[in-house]
Amino acid sequence: MIGGLFIYNHKGEVLISRVYRDDIGRNAVDAFRVNVIHARQQVRSPVTNIARTSFFHVKRSNIWLAAVTKQNVNAAMVFEFLYKMCDVMTAYFGKISEENIKNNFVLIYELLDEILDFGYPQNSETGALKTFITQQGIKGQHQTKEEQSQITSQVTGQIGWRREGIKYRRNELFLDVLESVNLLMSPQGQVLSAHVSGRVVMKSYLSGMPECKFGMNDKIVIDKQGKGGTTDEPGKSGKQSIAIDDCTFHQCVRLSKFDSERSISFIPPDGEYELMRYRTTKDIILPFRVIPLVREVGRTKLEVKVVIKSNFKPSLLAQKIEVRIPTPLNTSGVQVICMKGKAKYKASENAIVWKIKRMAGMKESQISAEIELLPTNDKKKWARPPISMKFQVPFAPSGLKVRYLKVFESKLNYSDHDVIKWVRYIGRSGIYETRC
């Protein structure tokens, strides 16, 4: 298991050092500094073995977190733990920076004592931790016996991510469906590869221990119901449902229930968390199409014309659109004409960057540029990197729709109807490229 955990600043000075196992000596701290932080070359692996000691590291801004071990530990677990450690620290004191770590070193030691015992990760849900690890630290004395046992049963219990007795005057929840759509298209407009990776982020402000059930237009579920003879017209629902390639859930979701019935039921943590992640590859709505036209006029000139077409409902608006058209290395000058937005040649980035603030659906816009080239005797042809695009649209390109999120809390007197629910869809570009 994890033998020790160190936090360094960018210079390699130790900010936090906690050793859990006898086989890790103080020299391990220095070994990592010398061999990794001060190493000349770029990091070639996140796992380093120095003198039979293995170091796992992650970096957050210029802070290094390193876990050390001499055993055959579960490597995936160590990294997951380091990420979790970062999350916990962020939840307690915000950004992970040298200053914040120094300011909170006592707290960090206290946390490390709690979430890692003899190198075994323990409950690391901030919701639970915040009930008994507080910066005041004196709370312990004023707790009643009931409060204490409530804490311990929460930390060790089945629902470690939520504490009892949460109360809100207004029961409210927010669902954000955040998708990033990735595309690689050939110059002829053929889709080479496309996929959407999405996340459902939930902010819950609900009283008590609410039982939730989340439903979306998952093809498998809809088809099942279609067979059951619901009122929905089977043909119609078939079109609206989407095929999900794979999804993963927050630990609050009952996985065995999802596996057997494909229903997503859970008791949510309080506040913001990521309910699920998913990936789809079929029937993706590609919000934009890029049509490139590159013509070489002689050896010293290039003519580029790029048309972008928006492909969604005219009533919706896409935002923060940016098209990046790469230019050859020997470009000497560029003249750009565009109908909409602003375009600029950025010599340092070897690209023309065309920005449009807003664009409605079913529209098209065009840019043309003349690129003058310096004559070179370089035989190597210009590799023509793809044209890439960035944007944000107010719908889910995968076609995912939230069908319901039902809330049941039997002990308190509020029902599903009393909960105010908000759903928002945001589609963003991932790697969205068209070859030219």
Next chain:
Amino acid sequence: MTDSKYFTTTKKGEIFELKAELNSDKKEKKKEAVKKVIASMTVGKDVSALFPDVVNCMQTDNLELKKLVYLYLMNYAKSQPDMAIMAVNTFVKDCEDLNPLIRALAVRTMGCIRVDKITEYLCEPLRKCLKDEDPYVRKTAAVCVAKLHDINAQLVEDQGFLDTLKDLISDSNPMVVANAVAALSEIAESHPNSNLLDLNPQTINKLLTALNECTEWGQIFILDCLASYLPRDDRESQSICERVTPRLSHANSAVVLSAVKVLMKFMEMLPKDLDYYGTLLKKLAPPLVTLLSAEPELQYVALRNINLIVQKRPEILKHEMKVFFVKYNDPIYVKLEKLDIMIRLASQANIAQVLAELKEYATEVDVDFVRKAVRAIGRCAIKVEQSAERCVSTLLDLIQTKVNYVVQEAIVVIKDIFRKYPNKYESVIATLCENLDSLDEPEARAAMIWIVGEYAERIDNADELLESFLEGFHDESTQVQLQLLTAIVKLFLKKPTETQELVQQVLSLATQDSDNPDLRDRGYIYWRLLSTDPVAAKEVVLAEKPLISEETDLIEPTLLEELICHIGTLASVYHKPPSAFVEGSRGVQHKRLPPRAGSGESTESPDVGQSGPSEAPPAVIPSQGDLLGDLLNLDLAPPTATVPSVQPSMQMGAMDLLGGGLDSLVCSSPAMGAGLGAAPAAMPASLGSAPAVGGGLGDLFDLGGGVGMPTGSYVAPKTVWLLAMKAKGLEISGTFARRGGIIQMDLSLTNKAMSVMTDFAIQFNRNSFGLAPAGPLQVLTPLSPNQTIDVSLPLSTSGPVMKMEPLNNLQVAVKNNIDVFYFSCQYPLSLLFVEDGKMDRQVFLATWKDIPNDNEAQFQIKDIHLNSDVASNKLQGSNIFTIAKRTVEGQDMLYQSVKLTNGIWVLAEMRIQTGNPNYTWMCWRRPHVRECVSQNDSPVIS
């Protein structure tokens, strides 16, 4: 509240100030002071002097302060065991506290204090805490048992904690179960044979129930534990799989990977015709793909594991090629791993896409990545025959870029393509030859030379090309030298008329001027072959080579199986078994996959699992065309028995070399020992009793028997170097030997202690001739009591150099699981006499005259009853070469030369008078060497 100020106090006299503050009456001030102490401790300052003062602060009702004091205790208790005892009372009291958080804190901290006296007091509180009413205390106590076991295993067993821990597996609280499982698994690892975990269907059922309820970390502990269970039949295996598959949707990648491990292992037991088997295969792919959207460090772990999974069951991911395409922003370690998997998944169906990608990669910036991409194109060509042509043309395009490292890498892979598809693409050779001059890496040069030799008949100026390499023969690396030798011999066999001179040149370079045994051996073999039977030579050298296999770099099947059992762990990241990087007894156990399901094996449908490497392991032939391998299949016996007959048609000069040279070749085969051994066989046996200490020379002549001595070199009998009483029961005796040009240290390790010894390692201090172990000390099995193991440790002379007193002194450190032991020994200097120490006559004469008088020394060796020829023969066995012999007034004078590994020459004159041999040894320039040589050599000769 800003705590960062505590880091900045660097005043002098700080300790005194802190001491005062710690003893302050004000609580706030105390706490501040303890914080300062902890901050100093963190940055590595020694604040152990404050121990009593800090411990005094322990009796407090302030939880935060208490935790800080505990932190301090855990760090320093070991260095102040007597004072640490002061803390015991508070711990014991805290273990009875009403607040479960404080009870748990006390038991948790106590377990971290590794002081024997405290441990004694720990047992009672721990026993209570294991049965505490609060689950938080129980889960902490469960881990504490593992801590205590690490300190004192016997105590844990005697106190019966293991049974209590086993009971906790049935606890009602899932987290208690998970921690108990983790603790038991760890304890079980250090008792490989005990049946501690005692997994049976009932306990498995309990674990599977807890799996659904506990934290993500607990799920990992349980899954990792489940993976070590062996289901009784395929039905049980299936039912476990069914209950584990939901974990594949967990957001925590470690949970997913551990679930994959369990499934990969138990799948082995399922019959392949079962529907469920197919379903399971399908279920595994999506979560593995999803792992690639995790953070880069986890992606790396996932990719290393996918690399294993793809080798074991290629069918799982065969349709998922695209997800392994490299993204521009991927860190380099992710890129390199993705590339590896792309090649493994390449098939006829997707090769076009793969090639297009690889071509893109070859234009990137990172040199390692580009090289690997180029190499990958070559591997695709070898793997997918239909694509070979396209791959070759892609490689040619890349060569046109003239980017130096791209060109070199391309040439290396084209060589492999030639080996896979002989006589198919030689049209590209012309292009390759154009780039001859730009090659500066040995591997590329060797590859190019191989190509020229292989296709010599089609390259008009092959002789010129090879000759150009020959000029700097001695500066080339061995790899290139070997390749050049072979290529020229091939050329000679193909075009004998024009290349005689060339072949003679290379043979003499290889055999006379080189001190590399491989090169010389190969040179002699060729020379011999060519001179005895050119037809046979042709058959041998130009024989059809076995085609290289399409699958390169496959992990050896048994290792792969073991690594599959370690999915998710460091072993799977390193692709090494745990025993290779874990010290001590942990991880020595080798895990195995469960036996394959009997049914369905034979009726296996052709599309499932046909490509699994475990079923039909392809013959893996290293792609680096190493011709020596092919050559060694020759039966060397007949030629050694016959006297070399000169083929007049060969018109070779310097034939006498064959005779002399061959003798030393012959020495490397035991059967030939007779040549050397004949004369000494007549030696009086009494000579063997000459003083043996420090490498008695007299024994050299005992060689007479010649039994079991692979070379003529003298080996002293083993002497005891390390006494058992000085080394906690480990006795080491040993000696040194020079065999076939390699210096070896022969050791006998005897375990005279009561317990098993493992984990041997050896290290040398810096010494006069830079002797250093050339490899690790290979003690593969643990050394049980009263057992003796003989090991032979090859040594190199490339270690750091420092003059020792005496010169041939060697200080050695040997480590085992118990401790590190030091001893020193002396090696005979004859160990360092190299095989090519025969000086040219002219050079000898010239040097002899130049030796200043004060560099001369004389020694007498008595009681030798040998004639000069026998002595000279004998000495040659130890690489003391007789250059000339003169007889003056009934005295035989032998002039001898010796070369040491560090290039120092020693010249000697030996006078032998019948009945009373009298030796004069002279050496040049290094007086201290001289003394040593003399000491050493007297035994060698007498």
